Amino acid sequence: MRKRHKLSRRDLVKGGVGAMTIPLLTILGEQAWSAERISESHPTAVALGYVHDGEDVDGAQNPTFTPDQRCDNCVQYAATSDGWGTCNIFPGFEVAGPGWCKVWVVKT
Numbered sequence: 407m408r409k410r411h412k413l414s415r416r417d418l419v420k421g422g423v424g425a426m427t428i429p430l431l432t433i434l435g436e437q438a439w440s441a442e443r444i445s446e447s448h449p450t451a452v453a454l455g456y457v458h459d460g461e462d463v464d465g466a467q468n469p470t471f472t473p474d475q476r477c478d479n480c481v482q483y484a485a486t487s488d489g490w491g492t493c494n495i496f497p498g499f500e501v502a503g504p505g506w507c508k509v510w511v512v513k514t
């Protein structure tokens with residue numbers, strides 16, 4: 407005769423933790439690795455005057471801007487692929503290498 411195994415509370419907790427771990431890691435993984443390209447109309451982008459191309463910077467609104475200021479030589483930028491990269495100011499998004507915003511600081 408086969409003995410029936412009774413599920414203990416410990417078995418249920420272990421199973422629950424295991425079942426919750428995979429979706430949680432999936433969510434965290436998506437936040438850490440997926441980066442959507444920022445839109446120039448994103449509210450933070452608008453507030454910081456972000457543009458995908460420095461040639462589009464409004465010089466009258468941004469008198470300290472010079473054409474050598476680009477996202478890809480900014481301290482906040484880390485290149486990913488295809489001329490885009492992550493920016494600490496826009497978590498979860500990518501910015502364009504030739505882009506610019508008001509908080510540009512040269513990478514040294």
Ligand code: SF4
Pocket residue numbers: 456476477478480481482483493494495496501505506507508509510511
């Ligand atoms: S902080 Fe630097 S990298 Fe980020 S959008 Fe502004 S200029 Fe580009």
